[in-house]
Amino acid sequence: QSVLTQPPSASGTPGQRVTISCSGSSSNIGSNTVNWYQQLPGTAPKLLIYSNNQRPSGVPDRFSGSKSGTSASLAISGLQSEDEADYYCAAWDDSLNGQVFGTGTKVTVL
């Protein structure tokens, strides 16, 4: 029962820019920071973006995050074949007093 809504899929050709949306509410995205995770096939999730727009060391600057109101977005510019993965947004929810994840978006490189 994911509280954050993402499109199920997104795709692009190599070099293109892809954007993934994450829609929430005032109790989660509207009042807390958003994180993004990348999950390559058969592996554990990996932190991609934290605090809305910060990249951990080692994450390429092709990945960027933003937040406005109760929605957030992840952009992948210069899409590469190794970006094929599932992407999840996440935030703390003050009403549930817990973490909530997005429904997940599968990115395909055509």
Added chain:
Amino acid sequence: QVQLQESGPGLVKPSGTLSLTCAVSGGSISSSNWWSWVRQPPGKGLEWIGEIYHSGSTNYNPSLKSRVTISVDKSKNQFSLKLSSVTAADTAVYYCARDAQLEEDGRAFDIWGQGTMVTVSS
């Protein structure tokens, strides 16, 4: 660097209790971080189960709260998950993760274990 490793039975009978442990290496579980459990049913998305601080403070997913217990063992530098009255719906890959305060205004799961598959079946 800090590493996490889940361990526990891969098969649990329906109505039984799922028990997993997450061993923390390369760092102390008593550091200023929360420690979480996250699960992922086959072919589905991520679901947060709950978290614990080294003091023993916990937060649980309301949908699982009545069946979940997360505990910490500072002497062994590990934390554990117990999920009771399991059904087939609890079949999933279970991950442990460090929930770190990377910025003043929020935390993130910055380190994950490799995950362990638990199947609920008779």
